[in-house]
Amino acid sequence: MTxxxxxxxxxxxxxxxxxxxxxxxxxxxxxxxxAAAAIGCDVAAIVKSLLFEADGAPLLVLASGPNRVDTAAxxxxxxxxxxxxxxxxxxxxxGYSIGAVPPLGHVVPLRTVFDExxxxxxVVWAAAGSPTAVFAIAPDExxxxxxxxxxxxx
Numbered sequence: 001m002t003x004x005x006x007x008x009x010x011x012x013x014x015x016x017x018x019x020x021x022x023x024x025x026x027x028x029x030x031x032x033x034x035a036a037a038a039i040g041c042d043v044a045a046i047v048k049s050l051l052f053e054a055d056g057a058p059l060l061v062l063a064s065g066p067n068r069v070d071t072a073a074x075x076x077x078x079x080x081x082x083x084x085x086x087x088x089x090x091x092x093x094x095g096y097s098i099g100a101v102p103p104l105g106h107v108v109p110l111r112t113v114f115d116e117x118x119x120x121x122x123v124v125w126a127a128a129g130s131p132t133a134v135f136a137i138a139p140d141e142x143x144x145x146x147x148x149x150x151x152x153x154x
Contacts, residue, residue: 005100009129012105016145020135022128030099030131032065039125039134047118047126047142049101051090051110054080058093060110061153062103062126062146064117069153074113077151099131104146114139114148 006022013020029035032046039046046065051058054075059082061069075082090098095107103112103126118124118139126142128135143150 003130003133005096005129006133007129008095009102009105009133012107013102013145016104018104018137018145020128020137022133022135024130024133026132028099028131029127029134035125035127035134036065041125044117045121045124047103047124049094049103049127051085051093051101053083053085053089054078054111058085058089058110060094060101060103060106060112060146061115062112062118062142062148063115063153064124067115067117067154074151074153078113078149096127096129097131100127100129100133102127102129102135103142105129109147112146112148113153114143114146114150115153116150117152119143119150 025038036043043065048063050061071082
């Protein structure tokens with residue numbers, strides 16, 4: 001049975017014309033390493049949906065699994081002061097809890113930046129609203145659907 005958060009994700013992305021096949025696991029896919037192990041893919045193919053604040057406004061960073069966001073470098077590229085959002089801010093901006101945040105289909109559109117290294121892969125996997133649910137998508141399609149700015153994040 002599909003979880004309510006996953007159903008909410010599917011309803012949100014359907015408005016974008018996306019109907020992904022969601023894979024739900026018994027084990028956690030909360031972290032990039034856990035997701036890669038469950039799926040059987042390289043950790044680089046996992047999209048981490050990380051919420052930051054850019055000059056106080058929500059900024060969603062879609063990062064490849066092993067990559068860490070260099071907030072100073074990213075801030076310089078975007079011309080903004082970047083800080084990490086807390087759990088309450090993540091839930092308020094996206095409607096989802098940390099570890100379950102999908103890269104798109106949020107209640108309101110979010111300014112999004114996209115880790116350029118994701119474009120080197122044929123398929124990436126991202127959270128589908130739950131810490132045990134993921135979906136696959138071509139990275140260029142994900143970048144297009146999110147309206148993301150493609151940047152180097154590290």
